[in-house]
Amino acid sequence: MEWINxxxxxxxxxxxxxxxxxxxxxxxxxxVTAIDKSEETIKFAIENDIIDDGTxxxxxxxxxxxxxxxxxxxxxxxxxxxxxxxxxxxxxxIRITDVTGVKSCIVYEIQDILGDKAEFIAAHPMAGKETSGxxxxxxxxxxxxxxxxxxxxxxxxxxxxxxxxxxxxLGFNKVSILSPEEHDEMIAYVSQLTHCIAVSLMxxxxxxxxxxxxxxxxxDLTRIARINENMWSELFHVNKESLLREMDLFINEITGLRNxxxxxxxxxxxxxxxLSTKRRSKFNTK
Amino acid sequence: MEWINxxxxxxxxxxxxxxxxxxxxxxxxxxVTAIDKSEETIKFAIENDIIDDGTxxxxxxxxxxxxxxxxxxxxxxxxxxxxxxxxxxxxxxIRITDVTGVKSCIVYEIQDILGDKAEFIAAHPMAGKETSGxxxxxxxxxxxxxxxxxxxxxxxxxxxxxxxxxxxxLGFNKVSILSPEEHDEMIAYVSQLTHCIAVSLMxxxxxxxxxxxxxxxxxDLTRIARINENMWSELFHVNKESLLREMDLFINEITGLRNxxxxxxxxxxxxxxxLSTKRRSKFNTK
Numbered sequence: 278m279e280w281i282n283x284x285x286x287x288x289x290x291x292x293x294x295x296x297x298x299x300x301x302x303x304x305x306x307x308x309v310t311a312i313d314k315s316e317e318t319i320k321f322a323i324e325n326d327i328i329d330d331g332t333x334x335x336x337x338x339x340x341x342x343x344x345x346x347x348x349x350x351x352x353x354x355x356x357x358x359x360x361x362x363x364x365x366x367x368x369x370x371i372r373i374t375d376v377t378g379v380k381s382c383i384v385y386e387i388q389d390i391l392g393d394k395a396e397f398i399a400a401h402p403m404a405g406k407e408t409s410g411x412x413x414x415x416x417x418x419x420x421x422x423x424x425x426x427x428x429x430x431x432x433x434x435x436x437x438x439x440x441x442x443x444x445x446x447l448g449f450n451k452v453s454i455l456s457p458e459e460h461d462e463m464i465a466y467v468s469q470l471t472h473c474i475a476v477s478l479m480x481x482x483x484x485x486x487x488x489x490x491x492x493x494x495x496x497d498l499t500r501i502a503r504i505n506e507n508m509w510s511e512l513f514h515v516n517k518e519s520l521l522r523e524m525d526l527f528i529n530e531i532t533g534l535r536n537x538x539x540x541x542x543x544x545x546x547x548x549x550x551x552l553s554t555k556r557r558s559k560f561n562t563k
Numbered sequence: 564m565e566w567i568n569x570x571x572x573x574x575x576x577x578x579x580x581x582x583x584x585x586x587x588x589x590x591x592x593x594x595v596t597a598i599d600k601s602e603e604t605i606k607f608a609i610e611n612d613i614i615d616d617g618t619x620x621x622x623x624x625x626x627x628x629x630x631x632x633x634x635x636x637x638x639x640x641x642x643x644x645x646x647x648x649x650x651x652x653x654x655x656x657i658r659i660t661d662v663t664g665v666k667s668c669i670v671y672e673i674q675d676i677l678g679d680k681a682e683f684i685a686a687h688p689m690a691g692k693e694t695s696g697x698x699x700x701x702x703x704x705x706x707x708x709x710x711x712x713x714x715x716x717x718x719x720x721x722x723x724x725x726x727x728x729x730x731x732x733l734g735f736n737k738v739s740i741l742s743p744e745e746h747d748e749m750i751a752y753v754s755q756l757t758h759c760i761a762v763s764l765m766x767x768x769x770x771x772x773x774x775x776x777x778x779x780x781x782x783d784l785t786r787i788a789r790i791n792e793n794m795w796s797e798l799f800h801v802n803k804e805s806l807l808r809e810m811d812l813f814i815n816e817i818t819g820l821r822n823x824x825x826x827x828x829x830x831x832x833x834x835x836x837x838l839s840t841k842r843r844s845k846f847n848t849k
Contacts, residue, residue, distance in 0.1 A: 451775060
């Protein structure tokens with residue numbers, strides 16, 4: 278269990294996710310350092326004992342060179358860019374993982390850049406919160422959530438196990454394995470499409486005068502309509518093909534339901550509702 | 564406050580909603596009777612002290628004749644039908660209210676049938692639960708919910724006040740007034756459209772293999788996809804015009820977002836997300 282050794286873990290990007298990783302890893306005895314562009318973030322994290330050391334300065338080579346493993350907690354394009362700029366300083370043979378919500382667009386490219394120097398094993402911690410920043414960091418967000426390891430053919434068994442073990446150490450409820458393509462199709466449906474729906478439900482109609490009348494259904498469906506536009510527009514862009522496929526499935530389906538209602542085809546409407554009820558009852562109801 | 568007198572309240576249809584009304588009204592001292600087609604339901608309700616008396620039999624005239632006010636807790640078409648069949652036995656000058664989720668299609672017709680004999684004042688208790696039946700009855704479901712009084716030109720000030728007072732007695736968080744047309748437009752958007760979205764999200768794709776990967780977003784958006792197909796297909800049917808208008812707004816909007824994503828129009832996507840975030844932040848976050 279090498280995670281329990283006092284190894285140096287470098288977290289790149291100290292937001293909600295990076296900060297939550299830091300808290301969990303410090304607790305088990307890792308030495309945690311971090312790189313972030315914000316001076317305030319690094320100072321806050323050191324003062325609050327979230328990290329042992331870190332820098333907001335341009336020259337980060339000292340931190341990169343001493344890292345025994347690296348966690349990329351950046352947006353997808355920034356993660357690729359960071360590896361490209363820092364590969365020269367990365368210690369030989371270490372493992373690098375990430376937290377990004379899309380995989381095909383970054384995994385292969387990062388593995389190509391690293392070559393034989395270090396092993397990149399991708400992971401997606403499916404946890405979050407409506408607030409962001411290291412001030413919101415809290416590793417309890419992992420408790421009910423899923424952690425997905427996303428290996429390619431280039432990954433070793435040891436790195437896959439190491440990454441699964443990280444998910445367990447962080448306290449995730451369930452750790453599983455998917456290919457980058459399976460992952461991206463799944464995430465397009467269960468996460469990206471749902472965000473598109475929530476946004477469209479809010480933007481399709483001026484609804485301020487309705488806020489006194491909304492019940493749980495409307496509030497549940499639009500909770501995620503408060504959205505970080507920089508992160509999500511990038512996530513949509515880098516997973517565009519999968520997302521468009523899922524959006525077309527959904528738009529086609531709801532247009533079909535609209536036409537059944539217009540045609541008073543009650544039996545077909547009920548059939549859809551029965552299928553929906555049957556499928557939903559297999560999900561946990563939380 | 565005539566509600567506090569020991570008047571006879573007749574509840575027609577003893578399901579989740581009728582049973583929850585019964586519990587709240589018995590507690591303040593009303594004598595509560597009920598009519599339901601199910602022998603089991605009536606027996607359960609009497610044994611559990613939810614109602615004082617009731618019948619599951621064909622001949623209900625005795626119960627109708629002694630009612631000082633009537634609460635129709637039936638589906639829309641059944642409510643109209645019930646009033647038509649029983650108007651002859653209804654006591655002169657009493658007030659009748661209901662709990663149905665659509666209004667234009669029933670309010671005018673019931674008021675026409677009653678003429679000057681009794682006053683129908685419509686109301687929509689916007690509360691619910693995923694389970695149904697009198698066994699699930701629980702007036703705590705009213706606590707965080709909205710109660711809407713839906714008068715027409717034919718209603719008296721006294722009946723409107725009486726109905727608002729009923730909402731307060733039942734323990735609703737907020738009592739407000741809307742016209743039948745305002746109500747139906749609102750409900751088509753905040754409730755019926757959201758149910759169509761949840762159903763379509765479940766039926767557009769075989770998703771059983773994805774159930775281990777769904778996070779809060781997907782669970783929130785599909786909680787209401789477990790749906791009573793008889794009630795909801797009727798609610799959609801009787802509010803068809805309003806619902807189709809809202810569905811078209813939404814389908815048009817999400818198709819527009821799909822096209823922005825296909826065209827890589829990042830600035831326009833972010834603008835939508837900013838509007839969505841701004842609007843959602845005005846709603847309570849519960």
